[in-house]
Amino acid sequence: MSVRNIFVVGMDEHNRQRLEHLRGAENYRFHGVIEPAEVNDTEIFPIEDMLFRAEAQLKAFGEPIDAIVGYMDFPVSTMLPLLCKRIGTPSTSLESLLKCEHKYWSRLVQREVMADYIPRFTAFDPFDPQALQRIGEAGLYMPFFVKPIKSSGSRLGFRIESPEDFAHAVERLCDGIGTISEPFNYVLDHANLPDDVRSVDGGHCMAEEIIGGWQCTVEGYVFQGDVVPYGIVDSIRYPQVLSFFCYRYPSRLPAAIQAKMEELTRQIMTHIGYDNAAFNIEYFWDEVQDRIWLLEINTRVAQSHCDIFEKVDGVSHQQVTVNLALGQRPDMPHRQGAFKVAGKFFYRVFFTDAIVSQVPSAEEIETLQQAFPGTVIALQVEAGMRLSSLPEQDSYSYALAYLWMGANDDVTLEENYARLAEQLHFAFENIVG
Template identity: 30%
Template sequence: MPSADRTLLLFNHDWDAVAHQRLARTQGHRFDEDGFDLFTFPSNARLAWFDMARFVDGLARRAPARGWTAVVSSHEQFGALAAALLAERMGWPGTPVAAILACQHKLYARQVLQRVAPEANVAFQLLDAEYGAPIPDGLPYPLFVKPVKAAFSVLARRVDNHAELHRHTRFGAWELWVIRRLVEPFERLLRERLGPEVPSAHRMLLEAPVAADQFNLDGVVFNGEVRAIGVVDAIMFPGTQAFMRHQLPSRLPPAVQARALDVARRFLLAVGFTHGLFNMEFFYDAASDRLTVIEFNPRLASQYSDLYQRVLGVDLHAIEIAIAHGLDPDTVPRSAPTAGAAASFVYRAFDPADRVKLPDTALRQAFASAFPDGLLFQYPKSQGSIERDFKWLGSYRYGITHLGGRDAHELRQRCEAASALLGWPAPYAELAAAPAAHGAEAPGRSATPPAAPTPASPPGRNHPLEVPS
């Protein structure tokens, strides 16, 4: 890519910031940034007046003077959609806006999946109640409930009865304001692009729960061709759907990985996803040989980029930059792998009374010295924010580390040593007692929801949830 090209980065945080700094340092990429951090004050105060159209208009006006020739973002809440809108406006390569909307509208995506890959779908229906309204009687519990449009697994969880669903959908005035401000930019664009017949994103979706191991298929679409990059295993805290670690290489058999790619290909082509990186979250139950889609994320799963680079020598962020400039992702060179196994380790509290100690400067320096290949992220929050995390997400994610090892055995040894240094429990709790509370998180996003899931009935068979044709 010519060194004169300048790329705009939107909502560039955490793994994205680390990767883009590396690309600027080692490959001479030139970047500018815009957007704000939803998780830190005062940056997140911009939510109060954020308007997607006005934001994109401002970027488009500045683009010629700044010399921008491409835009990227792996930010689920606003960034992926804003990047698609700006690319469309400027005539740059980008993911079609309608495809982003289709993936992020969870009900619409389920309807499309039912048409093109019903064997990978679950029973589902819209909750026939607005926020705070009475819950209909006669629903088939247990259920998994989540917002039609959400990110970071906010308000996604399992409910076992009418009373739990009622409590879960009661919000104070401040909570309702935040929820509506998060969803409204998407809602406005949804009405413009997909029309009034698509249900509002200001609603909740009900799904049949699934009990199975979770995986993530990462891939890229270029010139309409869907290509797989790899599969990452998502390993949960016992008895929960709270991510404990994300690990490569995957234990999923190659034949099942190929089936996942086939489902992804059918869905992505159906929604017009012709360009961009994607992440497909799915369950696989080896006993029944059933693969079930959780959701499609129309963006790079940035949390996994470092893992792929360590184990496969594949740089997802470099691929993202290349295709944003219209270059074939196969032209991006691979590097020599540095590890036989790698993981993103998630540290979280399940009890609101827990007092988590975050590392100070000296401890962070000690970590960097002892683990020069490691990445360390910490998430300090006010007590009020932590309480909201427990209410909305089910737990508090306070840290993440990335490490590699020669194999899974050495990876665990290094994780245990790093965790002991930080004073945090090593995320290998499948060998210990399950925690008492539950939560979950999606790749490249933030924290947590549900409780122990139950097996789902096949869609449209022996389960009273509706599956529209």
């Protein structure tokens, strides 16, 4: 078999190593396009310029280009259909992608086929002084949740309990929404949008009925119209707050609930017309009401889940992304990994702000990784850094480190994390809050 040239948007060394362990990787040659620093750990996204430079690099490549892939959220996931179209490699259509990523359009499309599984919602302009009144006129009353039409992670998401909460949220939204709304609007300008969607651009926000319960993510793909869910990951939050504690795989949800989520997944992705690409859908199961809610659809594999799929199933689910981009049905193994369960843990502090004065040394990290086999520890801060400078954080805490761990049962996994976390030593100065 001839070597296949695969270009990866924003590829870093860690993910290059992951990709080179995929099935069939001996026949793949991975190339980076667009530097990782331009699309990760930054809040400046010059999409037009990045596309121009990427297109020039790709067209100057002297060999066939077999695939262009990405594994990150905005701006990578949103740029891919534009870049693939210019180069002529497989991708889902821009419109089908935006029916997932444009949160208002996505809710409109979901309502057409699964109205009983989504919350009440409305769009609003955060710069409109009458925004709160208009939300009420649309039939939404406090408490509700607000977030941008397009965001990344949990950034700029707020629970609104009072007019004061809304005023605070709107101030933050107006200050920060432009970093994503402007590049997102560039992408919207290239799409064929319905009039009621075009009028709600990236500078708008969503207000939604509060939903909750047991949160999880269904990872899946569509190949030639066939929607295939292949794994469900639980998303566990810290008590009483919105911040994530860990992602755990496989899910502990009841089998009947998992089956219903997979059925809903097939229904909505078929209706959207999404094809030949990976996705994941976040759901809640309200155990008290025995009700399933669809939270949102993402047009990529979850990078946070790569290591836990490898631990449990035997390979990172980037396997799905690469195979689809090559026009192949994914060759994803099942339960062939070294562990029966795995998790990604978020080691957090709940300060308003602080300066980091001490972090675990490289030697301490290596010792801990050796003490807990299979563990990967990725520090997100360094000494001298102000916590508020960390990008992609939620509105309530700061993640100091990510830890991927595996075990043979859930209890051992959680106990091992607790033991390890006690040995991670950070220090701070000028703590506020």
